[in-house]
Amino acid sequence: MVFPTNENVIVGLDRADDAGVYKISDDLALIQTVDFFTPIVDDPYWFGQIAAANALSDVYAMGGIPKTAMNLVAFPVKQMELAVLRQIIQGGIDKLAEAGVVLIGGHSIEDKELKYGLSVTGFVHPARVLTKRNLQPGDRLVLTKPLGTGIVNTAIKAGMASADLTGKVTHLMAALNRDAAGIMSNFNVSACTDVTGFGLLGHLAEMVCGSGMSVRVFSKQVPVIAEALEFAAMGLIPAGAYKNREFRESMIDFAEMVERSRQDVLFDPQTSGGLLISVNGHQAGELVAALKDAGIGDAAQIGEILSGPAEKIWVV
Amino acid sequence: MKEIDARGLACPAPVLQTKATLQEENPQSVRIVVDNAASQQNVQRFLESQGFQTTLEQNGDDYLVIGTCVSEPKEQPRLSTEQQSDVKKIMVVCATDRMGFGDDELGLKLMINFLRTLKEMGNELWRLVFVNNGVKLTIDGSKVLDDLKDFENKGLKILVCGTCLTHFGLLEAKKVGETTNMLDIVTAMQLADKVISI
Numbered sequence: 345m346v347f348p349t350n351e352n353v354i355v356g357l358d359r360a361d362d363a364g365v366y367k368i369s370d371d372l373a374l375i376q377t378v379d380f381f382t383p384i385v386d387d388p389y390w391f392g393q394i395a396a397a398n399a400l401s402d403v404y405a406m407g408g409i410p411k412t413a414m415n416l417v418a419f420p421v422k423q424m425e426l427a428v429l430r431q432i433i434q435g436g437i438d439k440l441a442e443a444g445v446v447l448i449g450g451h452s453i454e455d456k457e458l459k460y461g462l463s464v465t466g467f468v469h470p471a472r473v474l475t476k477r478n479l480q481p482g483d484r485l486v487l488t489k490p491l492g493t494g495i496v497n498t499a500i501k502a503g504m505a506s507a508d509l510t511g512k513v514t515h516l517m518a519a520l521n522r523d524a525a526g527i528m529s530n531f532n533v534s535a536c537t538d539v540t541g542f543g544l545l546g547h548l549a550e551m552v553c554g555s556g557m558s559v560r561v562f563s564k565q566v567p568v569i570a571e572a573l574e575f576a577a578m579g580l581i582p583a584g585a586y587k588n589r590e591f592r593e594s595m596i597d598f599a600e601m602v603e604r605s606r607q608d609v610l611f612d613p614q615t616s617g618g619l620l621i622s623v624n625g626h627q628a629g630e631l632v633a634a635l636k637d638a639g640i641g642d643a644a645q646i647g648e649i650l651s652g653p654a655e656k657i658w659v660v
Numbered sequence: 661m662k663e664i665d666a667r668g669l670a671c672p673a674p675v676l677q678t679k680a681t682l683q684e685e686n687p688q689s690v691r692i693v694v695d696n697a698a699s700q701q702n703v704q705r706f707l708e709s710q711g712f713q714t715t716l717e718q719n720g721d722d723y724l725v726i727g728t729c730v731s732e733p734k735e736q737p738r739l740s741t742e743q744q745s746d747v748k749k750i751m752v753v754c755a756t757d758r759m760g761f762g763d764d765e766l767g768l769k770l771m772i773n774f775l776r777t778l779k780e781m782g783n784e785l786w787r788l789v790f791v792n793n794g795v796k797l798t799i800d801g802s803k804v805l806d807d808l809k810d811f812e813n814k815g816l817k818i819l820v821c822g823t824c825l826t827h828f829g830l831l832e833a834k835k836v837g838e839t840t841n842m843l844d845i846v847t848a849m850q851l852a853d854k855v856i857s858i
Contacts, residue, residue: 502672503676579675580675586697587698
């Protein structure tokens with residue numbers, strides 16, 4: 345399919361990224377993104393918060409600052425009480441307020457299945473746009489949230505996760521990537537994305553494709569929710585994790601000592617995951633220290649960019 | 661054999677159904693039918709975590725897992741057979757392409773002879789690691805390349821230091837072994853029963 349474009353499109357559909365970017369003037373570009381999904385937690389207020397954090401994340405991953413948002417709602421009005429919808433929207437509004445973003449509209453339809461999400465608009469200087477596509481050899485990879493939300497959500501559905509763990513993962517998914525993005529802007533960052541449905545290795549594969557470079561991931565240094573490893577060993581793995589593995593398997597080499605459960609967590613689809621940042625190798629330690637100082641305690645260096653061979657991911 | 665039909669169910673339902681059956685009936689063997697590969701692997705992993713030995717089959721659109729109870733369920737995921745085996749694990753680290761000091765020509769001859777004789781260690785030879793100048797033994801033109809490839813084909817894990825290859829500009833020239841990093845090397849040292857450094 346051919347997507348019409350013009351000279352002001354900085355990031356368009358031809359190179360699928362976290363959001364679209366359109367140049368308005370030499371010092372201002374518009375970032376637009378939309379994301380919505382079916383409930384991932386039982387509590388409607390928290391579902392609203394997570395959906396908003398997730399939609400905002402795409403703007404942060406592009407190096408931008410979100411400003412306005414619109415609601416997208418599909419609601420089974422005959423089966424569900426409107427109070428549920430009110431709580432979802434309140435969750436969204438509260439999360440937007442935390443991010444300094446205003447809700448200025450939206451649209452709702454009747455549907456058999458509840459869905460909620462937002463379209464978010466933000467701004468960035470055209471020269472400061474961060475995409476997935478600019479890895480530099482010698483860069484280090486930094487991840488800002490632990491992996492395993494997909495597996496833990498599967499365990500929650502199975503009734504096998506504790507209330508404590510459920511609460512912990514809910515807060516994790518609702519946490520904004522705003523502070524991480526703000527800190528990242530002070531460093532020499534060459535590429536960035538946020539970890540969502542394709543899992544860490546799926547999103548990393550997108551970054552590596554077409555770069556001519558390869559990546560080495562230090563699996564033991566990747567932050568993970570400890571319980572996710574146990575649940576994975578019991579087969580509580582979402583089908584998406586298997587699809588992610590199947591899709592990218594040919595690009596990825598696992599060292600023998602990377603146990604199966606850890607591999608599964610690296611493919612686990614995330615909801616509202618952390619930022620995956622490719623930063624100048626000399627600044628990586630400082631970036632992680634700054635993230636930790638700001639309370640992003642899970643931030644860690646998880647890998648390095650190598651000059652070749654092309655399009656290969658080594659997990660050791 | 662206890663039969664469980666979990667077709668038409670999405671993850672994690674097949675695992676839950678299997679779990680309930682094990683708890684209620686404590687069967688010695690089970691046969692679970694699911695309709696997709698992801699559920700099949702999940703059920704297999706659940707059974708293995710509960711001390712079952714499993715085999716997988718596919719029959720048209722049906723995916724089968726057959727499990728036989730072999731031990732009490734373990735709290736922790738079971739160790740791989742390699743870690744459980746009694747065979748000693750010897751790790752050999754080559755930090756040079758010459759053996760010993762003195763005459764370089766002699767050193768190279770000795771090194772070639774050493775690597776060729778190394779197979780006498782049999783299956784106790786567990787890891788062969790090349791760092792610093794040692795990585796030059798793994799590249800195009802190395803006199804031991806065929807011997808090393810032979811080792812690798814027989815299942816020996818050969819690790820080659822990525823930092824060293826990059827330093828010498830030999831990343832592309834490497835023809836045998838897996839490019840590795842210090843963390844991998846240190847972890848292997850920790851797991852080995854004996855580390856021999858050349």
